[in-house]
Amino acid sequence: MRRRSLLLAVPAGLITLAGCGDEDSDKGKSSSSSSPSASAAPSAKIVDGPVPDITKGTKFGEKPTVAKGPGKPSSDLAVKTLIEGKGGKVAKGDYLQADYLGQIWDTAKVFDNSYDRGAPAIFPIGVGQVIPGWDQALVGKKIGSRVELAIPPELGYGKQGNPKAGIKGDSTLVFVVDVVDTFNAKSSAKGKTVSQDNIDLPKVGTNTDGKAPSIEIPKGKKAPKGLVSEYVLEGDGEEVKATDTVLVQYKGVLWENGKEFDSSYKRQELTQFGLQQVVKGWAQGLTGKKVGSRVLISIPPKLGYGDKPQPGSPIKKDSTMVFSVDILAKM
Template sequence: MRRLAGLLAVPLLLLSTAACGTEEKGSETAAMTNGLPAITAGAKFGEKPTLAKGEGDPPKELKVNVVTEGKGAVTKKGDALQVNYLGQAWDSTTPFDNSFDRGRPFDLTLGAGQVIKGWDQGLEGQKVGSRVEIGIPPELGYGAQGQGDIKPNATLVFVVDILKSTTIPKAASGTEVAQENKDLPKVGTNTDGKAPSLTVPKTDEPAKLVSNYVIEGKGEAVKSTDTLTVQYKGVLWKDGKEFDSSYARGGVPATFQLAGVIPGWSKGLEGKKVGSRVLLVVPPADGYGDQAQGPIPAKSTLVFTVDILAKQ
């Protein structure tokens, strides 16, 4: 069952980090660069790098080397970033993951807890167009549990190219749309960046997916292949109890690929305009079905308010 981006998410960089057996191996004897393994090939921004094996004791604190400084905007918490990266364990010569081979950059919201802490901290304050090398101690990475091919208590080294940074508006903006159906939830229309109210009526839930504008924006229509940055809140129809909210996580928006979330979101948001606030009522068939999901009981109808802030 696919998860809604951000919902009950463990703050990991990637949920699958399978190693690629065809990766090039870095030199074990190359000199270190400012305390981190040297880039032995592909050193230029945009090139797939090759990393040497770390020498000596790994850094005990986060360490960031700016390999190439870009000329773009400085990244800040809440920005939607698009990056390419390669990751390798300190004591290895084989990368465990990289986006260069996939041919698609990785999208994240900086400071949203969508990635390991070492990324959120290491990428903040860097300029777009920069290549940075980040050494991440276990407590800012995957810790004692490890992840996939990453061993427990591993120190990680990443080379990251910052391709793009988008400043995200704090809320939807546009034309308010009348909410006249008394049998549907009502959503607040505040645009101050705070969580809007979401009131569920004491009626039977609808059998089919509902996707209605609360505020209609003026941006481009969302496509199924888009990566979205949103603010959202979700409650249960049966009692109005909140089970998830990006507002509750410091107000930092969530970024996700529309094709990778529950069907109620992928179908309900496709075609809606960027800048809009949308009411989604998601029946079990378009949500989590017969399976419970954390605080969401099985066969639950879900209600969301979603501000579509940006798309990539």
């Protein structure tokens, strides 16, 4: 049985395309009940068309304008790579970071797009967290690619459609997808190294090979009474807000003995959570820090689990927790 992260107060919801049309659909709210699962969908035959023309915004990263579908759509999954990227390939189980626009084949009605929100969406790909047409079409595509999809109903939202987004049970969906990046269990922060000169604070390793960094507790030093949050690697991404959901790698040890008690590296899976879902020390320690950074956080008991640590864990009510956190992306 997989051990649940000690970090999370409640599980963070995985985004799904089932929430398309809702402005908050890609901000950590799960709507998986209205989305066909990958396991329930047939394996698609993939063809290269037909797909509608893009009339404006033809460059990678530009919001596209897409024409109506040309006549009758294929009953198969149509996938056309418009721009071939030069990055690594998207793998099953990766967190895919992508900009996209979705519209209905025969009306060209746009029901959702990430471009207007000003940030790409991030979600697991190939594992049933998004509509099957996405899972089956995007695995294997290269980072930096622009891909156009025409998805038949059975690989989209099925016979029930998605009424909230104006999608009927017989609607063929058209998507233009810009593959921005991917993240997986081997991902690390890639920021600039920041000097760790304070001899009273733990030292965190600066390796960026996807392996867990070392955390060295200073010998003979008392734990700080207040919260400590310092860059180890400083990224150049957006600053994290208190209301954001983030995708991270992390490792936690106890100040008193340096013993590791939790680690996403050990589980070999990334962790996502809203800053309102975690202990106060995490929320306060990550707010204002930049995406792409590795951060040292030392959390006193009052900002951790207080007098109510999780039963059976090595964390006691007087334990100071020390974390290395790689902020990979904002969700």
